Each structure stands twice: as C-alpha cells, then as structure tokens.
Amino acid sequence: MAQQSDKEQMLAALNMKSTEELFGDIPKGVRSEITEIQNGLCEPATRSRISSLLARNRPAGKMSSFLGGGSYDFYIPSAVKSVTGRSEFLTSYTPYQPETSQGLLQVLFEYQSMMCELTGMDVVNNSLYDYSTGLGEAALMASRLKPGKVFLIPETISWPRFSVLQNYCKGPGISLVKYRYDRKTGLTDIADFKSKLSGDVFGALVETPNCLGVLESQVDEIRQALGDRILVAGVNALSLAAVRPPGDYGADIMISEGQMFGNPTNFGGPMLGIMGCKKTHVRKMPGRVIGLTDDIEGRRAYCMTLQTREQHIRREKATSNICSNEALTTVATASYLALRGGSGLRETAFYTMKKSRELAKAISAVKGCKAPVFSGSYFNEFVASFPVPAETLIEKMSEKGVLPGVEMALDGMEKNLLVAVTDRITDADIKKYAQVLKEVVQ
Template identity: 75%
Template sequence: MALDKDTEEMLAALNMHSVSELFSDIPEPIRSGISGLENGKSEQNVRNHIEKILEKNVSMNRMSSFLGGGAYDTYVPSAVKSIVGRSEFLTSYTPYQPETSQGLLQVLWEYQSMMCELTGMEVINNSMYDYATGLGEAALMAARIGKGKIFLIPETISWPRQSVLENYCRGPGIELVKYAYDRETGQADMVDFESKLTDDVFGALLETPNCLGVLETGADEMRQTLGDKILVAGVNALSLAVVRPPGDYGADIVVSEGQMLGNFPNYGGPMLGIMGCKKKHVRKMPGRVIGLTTDIEGRTAFCMTLQTREQHIRREKATSNICSNEALTTVATAAYLALSGGSGLRESAIYTMKKSRELANAISSVRACTAPVFSGPNFSEFVARFPIKSTELIEKMVKNGVIPGVEMAIEDMENSLLVAVSDRTTDDEIRKYAQALKEVLK
C-alpha cells in the first residue's frame, strides 16, 4: 500500500519502514485482523447496526439475576439519575477552582459527612476507584503507619480483589499471608490468625461480610489480638444500616464499595471506592478530603483541604497519584443517601436480609441442595451447594431465565455458587429460582 508523505515522514522519524512495525509488540493471535473498512453509513443506519449488536446483551430486566460478588443490582431512585445528569455535576474532574465549584464541593463534603456517620469513622476521603483499588491503597497506607512487611488477608478473599492487591503490594515488597476460615461457620479462624501474627506483620484485613457472604462476629477479638497493628475493615456499605460499623470495633482504616448506593452495575463500572480512617492517620491517607471553611467575607465555603497527590506536593511526601476520581458516582451516592435517610437505608437493608433468608430456604427445599452452606450469619448473599457442577447449573438455569449466582473460585467449591439478592428481589423471582432449579435437577 502506498504511503502518503506525512506517514512516510513520521515513520522515518521513528526509524521504521512500515505502519505494521508500530504494532509489532502486539502478538499476532490477538490483533483485530481488520483489513479495510466499509464506506461510511448514515446516522440512522449506524444506529440500526449498533442496536442489533446491543440486542445480544442480556438485560437484568429480562432475566432474574442473582449475581453479586461485589456488584449489585440495587434500586436507583429516579431522582438520583436526574441529579447526576445535571451539567453542574456531570464530570469526575477535580474541582481545582473552588470559587466556581462550590455546589460540587458541598455535595462531596456532604458525602464525606454522611459516610462518616454510616461507617463510624472519623475521616472519609473523596473516593477511590473501587473496592479493590481502595484495598490496595489501604494496604500501602497501613504499611506507612505500621512496622513490618507482612499484611494478613483472609483465605476467602475473591481473586479479583486479591489480584489488584498483589499488584499494589509488589512494588513496595509487601508480602501477603493468608489466614484460614472455619469450614463450618465460614468465619475467620482466629487460632490460625493468631499463629500468623509475627513481629513482621504490620496489619490485617477483616472482610465482613466476607466473600462467602458471611458476617464476621469476631471483629472485637481480632482488634484485641492485633494490638497496635493496623486493622483494615472491608465492609458492605448497605449492611452498615443494620450491623455494627467498623468505627465501633476500632478499625484503623475502612474500605467499601459504593456502587450499591445509587449506582448501576453497568458491566462492573464505574464504581465508587469508599475509604476512611481514624483522624490521627489522615495524613497517611491517599486521595482528597473536602473541608468546610469561610471566605474572605466570612461566608461558608468549601475547598479541598488535603490533596496528597504527587503533582500537588513534594513527590516523596505524596501518598496518592489519583486525579480525576469517582466524583460523579460519589455525587450519585450522596444523593442516594440524602434521599433515603437513615430509615430508608435500614428499610432496604432489612428487606435485603429477609429476601436472602427466603431464597436460602427456597433453595434448600429442592432435593440435594444446601443453602446456606456456612452457619455464620449472612447479609445479602450466601454460598449454596448443588448436586451438579456450577458451570453446568448456570448454563441450564440461564435457559430457564435465571442467572443463579457467581462461581466460587475457592478450592473444593466447584459445585457451589455465591448467590445474592438485593432490594429489587421479589417473591416471584425467588419462586422462579426454586422452580427453575427443580426443572434443571429433574
């Protein structure tokens, strides 16, 4: 193919002879293989073409979905969508100019205030990307505060979260050591935990509910066992409307996922990483903190009080490189919390727990099925065991209009699924799950 003059000049500057050399680092098997595109189409034809492609997607409104594992199909009030759709809020860009961003800054400050109340923590930052990246940042933060090179994590941690955490810890040389879980309750094995607690451990992660859906009842014991080491609590944000917040049992750092509070699952994003800490650790925390102040005329004003990004302060003192963050999903969560109020959150949480128990009972009523597998208390999800492989069960249940849950990436759980409900789950959907299960296992 003949090259135009501009292309030839650019290739010469790069010391290359062909355009294909630009892509030589990409393995052949994963290249797109596109060789020549069709002529342009009209807007209407393009729309029709794209809509045909989109029809291949399965909407949660067309099937009964019981997926969880970090992203949840919770109800989003129409008012939330209207608020975040306003041009004043429709951005994740950093509000560097406070004189022109008072509305957005106030919403972000209100978010921090409401989240502090929900978690019981003294400080909440203005978002990380999601739970997993928040967890990675929490491990780095704990390492800055404590002494040692080992961070204890539960054996039940999900592989996506573990993968992100490993990436964060690789550079600083932090070693991740797992502590076991009780095979009956699904909760942390405190005997094993204590045996792993060496002098080189600087902190530990307690997830409640954990990735088996089980709420931990030993948070106080873990806090006491750790002594002055750092306790990082990974929590379900909605569950805090009905269970003890991490601030109550002395967590130093908290991480959570805010997607369930006013945001849609959307193929797993955009999410909202919630992160907070005790006030004494605030200067070790990444991200930004919005503060309440007054302007030169004495009027109430809002500004970014802490900005620990490496481009804002001396690089060696920076604790973060996050810039354009999850401000838009933060606004959505702030709107959701304000619209729901404490009573609304409790109502959603109680409804969710109730439907979780009802679904577990419905599954257990089917021959050779067990739910929940573990005896520890649950919030919105639980592990269910079936008499056939989970991959086979999912394939057959989907044909019956039900997405039955998430496969378990844990040893000896190939016949199990993590099954979740939300405040959108109905009695009809629970009956549909049980009926589809009976059909599949006939």
C-alpha cells in the same frame, strides 16, 4: 468544530496555507495515518450500529438475577439519575478552582459527611476506583503507618481482589499471608489468625461479610489480638444499616464498595471505592478530601484540602498516584443516601435480609441442595450447594431466565454458588428460582 471560514481565517492569522504546516515539527520518519478506522457515521447510523450490537447482550437486569460477588443490582430511583445527569456535574472536572465549583464541592462534602455516619469512621475520602483498588491502597497506607512487611488477609478473599492486592503490594515488597476460615461457620479461624501475628506483621484485613457472605462476629477479639497493628475492615456498605460499623470496633482503615448506592452494575464499572480512616491517619491517606472553610466575606465554602499529599504537588513522594477518581458515582451515592435516609437504608437492608432468608429456605427445600452452607450469620448473600456443578447450573438456569449466583474459586467448591439478593428481587423471582432449580437438578 469550527466553520470552514473560521479555519481559513485562523490559518491566515498564522500565515499558513494548510493545517499540515502545523505538524512540520514532527519528523517525516515518524509520521503515520489512521487507515483502519472507517469514516465517521452520522448520529442515526451511530445509534443504530451501537443499539444493534448491544442487542446481542442479555442483561442481567432483565432477568431474575441473583448475581453479586461485589456488584449489586439495587433499584436506582429516577431522581438519582436526574441528579447525575445534570451536565454541570457531569461535564466538570476536578474542582481545582473552588470559587466556580462550589456546587460539586458541597455535594462531595455531603457525601463524606453521610459516609462518615454510615461507617462510623472519622474521615472518608472522595473515592478510589473500586473496592479492590481501595484494598490495595489500604495495604499501602497501613504499611506507611506501621513498620513491617507482612499483611494478613483472609483465605476466603476472592481471586480478583487478591490479584489486585498483589499488584499493589509488589512495589514496596509487602508479603501477603492468608489466615484460615472455620470450615463450618465460615468465620475467621481465630487460633490460626493469632498464630500468624509475627513481629513482621503491620496489619490485617478483615472482611465482613467475607467472600462467603459470612458476617464476622469476632471483630472485637481480632482488634484486640492485633494490638497497635493496623486493622483494615472491608465491609458491605449497605449492611452497615444493620450491623455494627467499623468505626465502632476500632478499624484504622475502612474500605467498601459504593456501587450499590444509585449506580448501575454496568458490567463492573464505574464502581465506587469507599475509603475511611481514623483522623490521626488522615495525612497518610490516599485520594481527594474536601474541607469546609469560608471565603473572604465569611460565606461558608468548600475546597479540596490536604493536597500536599497528592501527586500533582508531591510527585513520587505522594501518598498515591490517584488523580481521576469516581467523583460522579459519589454524586449518585450522595443523592441516593439523601433520598433513603438512615431509616430507608434500614428498610432496604431489612427487605434484602428477609428475602435472602426466604430464598435460602426455598433452595434447601429442593432435593440435594443446601443454603446457606455456612452457619455464620449473613447479610444479603450466602453460599449454597447443589448436586450439580455450578457451571452447569448457571448455563441451564439462565436459559430459563434465572441467574442463580456466582461461581466460587475456592478449592472443593465446584458445586457451590454465591447467591445474592437485592431489593429488586420479588417473591415471584424467588418462586421462579426454586422452580427452575428443581427442573434443572431433577
């Protein structure tokens, strides 16, 4: 903010006596003031007020937390925080002027490169808001690629994802039809899936793992059944260190959530919507894309490309309205991936798979409890059933410092929880889970 003398000099240059004259073009009838917000606090007072408000929280990160359901508390290396804290990244905006933004552009290009390798997709864009909005955009993109008005989705889809998807589908009038899951395995009911492939279906979503944590083993059959319709694969990004990536089974569009790669759970935001597609589809894709080129001296350089798809050029004909995205979370993710490497991701995947199986075993050892409920294979998250309502369990167990899982919205699953394991879970956490569970159900 300017010094008082600056202010006076600037007003004088404008032949004005007070800043009030700058607002003379606002009619008196519409003038208003801010009356209900107290005067500004000094920095120590601001800090003290906010810290004391936040102290009323009981953050999951300080408990033994087995919460997942789309947001996962994986360990964030300090070096990743130091990268995202670089103010040159933090305080810049969309790299409209590439010559002065090469650093960010190269990071975003490296993000795209590493994410293409992880997912097996030809192209990955530079972020959507989160998995759910990515799913909405994927449905819109698929409907641009193939004629038809129906998009198939799994019955197991979580309610928030479904609700967001519904909102994205309202505009073009896309109908969402759910296909069933097998009650025993948790996998797609293939017969039901095939029976729903009417002529009006332009594409389908397959989630693997789905919202029951079950990894879909029938992706090739689903791909084949779809024919030339669009296959949208919704995946757990870390699981791709262990399981076949969507590029491998011919997904047209891939969506995922990248929060787990170097970003805090942050009460659910910021997240990182990852989207990839086949190269043939790239001109229909939403979101920013960074391309490699050179400058007039032949130095390698990077810039935003395919901008003619975007709203600032195409307006209502754009592939999406997205402008601000989640760039800084892709910076976190790029540095996280570079620190882990392919082998490190496999180590993390292996650890969480191992510990989740140990946890399932420990839960099943408690009388009246069963985990996993479904026989299909899983990655780091599974459904468990208990002899008491999920709500009670959460309340009682969190009193003792354990967050036992996420409630299920599906019918008949009031005594089930979706339980997740990350690399922050230790043997002591698992022991504590079993111990507290035993106390609560007895």
